[in-house]
Amino acid sequence: xxxxxxxxxxxxxxxxxxxxxxxxxxxxxxxxxxxxxxxxxxxxxxxxxxxxxxxxxxxxxxxxxxxxxxxxxxxxxxxxxxxxxxxxxxxxxxxxxxxxxxxxxxxxxxxxxxxxxxxxxxxxxxxxxxxxxxxxxxxxxxxxxxxxxxxxxxxxxxxxxxxxxxxxxxxxxxxxxxxxxxxxxxxxxxxx
Numbered sequence: 001x002x003x004x005x006x007x008x009x010x011x012x013x014x015x016x017x018x019x020x021x022x023x024x025x026x027x028x029x030x031x032x033x034x035x036x037x038x039x040x041x042x043x044x045x046x047x048x049x050x051x052x053x054x055x056x057x058x059x060x061x062x063x064x065x066x067x068x069x070x071x072x073x074x075x076x077x078x079x080x081x082x083x084x085x086x087x088x089x090x091x092x093x094x095x096x097x098x099x100x101x102x103x104x105x106x107x108x109x110x111x112x113x114x115x116x117x118x119x120x121x122x123x124x125x126x127x128x129x130x131x132x133x134x135x136x137x138x139x140x141x142x143x144x145x146x147x148x149x150x151x152x153x154x155x156x157x158x159x160x161x162x163x164x165x166x167x168x169x170x171x172x173x174x175x176x177x178x179x180x181x182x183x184x185x186x187x188x189x190x191x192x
Contacts, residue, residue: 027124031108035058035120038070039110042117047072049079056081059122066103066123070110073115073118082123 006046047070056068060082067082086135104124109116 022147023126027104027106027122029109030121031106031120034068034122035108035110037111038120040119041069042072042110043112047078047118053079053081064125066125069121071119073116073122075119078118100141 034055038052041051041055052070054068056079059065059068065082067080067085069080070078104126106122106124107162108120108122110118110120
């Protein structure tokens with residue numbers, strides 16, 4: 001039973017470890033797709049801030065992307081959407097991390113024909129991963145408790161149901177006491 005409970009814990013932790021790199025890969029793929037949508041608006045002499053801002057608002061609205069910003073090749077901000085946290089604070093350049101340790105930054109270049117036209121910066125909320133891991137651990141602990149409770153109930157039921165009956169478990173061929181006879185309960189009552 002202990003092996004069964006430890007196996008359930010191992011599988012849940014292994015699932016979590018596999019999910020983290022998958023999350024990273026999906027986030028990078030999303031960033032590449034967004035840069036492909038933004039690139040046409042940045043090819044002109046003056047980038048289309050309104051169109052880029054609209055794409056970024058759609059990206060950050062009701063999603064795990066906390067904020068998004070597009071910068072030109074010199075690093076000047078063109079458009080941004082999402083939470084309004086200073087970039088220095090978001091990147092923890094001063095040592096203070098905004099929003100805790102569950103934010104992940106992704107920077108992807110917006111490619112043009114002759115090199116990068118600019119850069120897309122996304123801040124992702126990865127807080128759900130530790131939360132889900134804790135939920136899996138709680139579920140595993142509840143399963144352990146239920147297994148132990150079912151074992152206890154089984155022992156109580158077995159003792160209750162077999163209490164009034166004579167048992168000859170002592171004469172099992174698998175025990176060392178098999179050669180000894182067991183006195184009958186009725187005979188013990190008659191002698192008294």
